[in-house]
Amino acid sequence: MNVAEVTGNIAPLAFGIATIGPALGVGIVVGKTVESVARQPELQGRLTGLMFLGIAFIEALAFIAIAVAFIPFP
Template sequence: MNVVGQLAPLAFGLAAIGSGIGVGIIVGKTIESVARQPELQGRLSGLMFLGIALTEALAFIAIAVAFIPFPAP
């Protein structure tokens, strides 16, 4: 039985859901911060895009791990 092939779609789904939640939290907190201190909008936007890039990178790593072949026992 190929367990890895059956778990790959689950890994894809969890990576997409986790990334979506993470990006939503990052963008929401940035909007909240800009509403509190509008003069920091430029600096906060840069940090927001950095956080989004790191969150998406983790999703890509999780998807890549699903393709790693495991040796048969």
């Protein structure tokens, strides 16, 4: 028996790893938006809209990573 042999389904592990990147990305986007609003409060509406657009793209990439984690490989 090979020591490096992996048996079972490792998709939950891949799911957990796939959520780390988007979580960091959303944190950075929100933090930078708060920082920008603190510097220029008159742009709050425009910055908030851009923040939500960025979060939507980040979450779309997270869903793609999760879907790829569940693709069966031969």
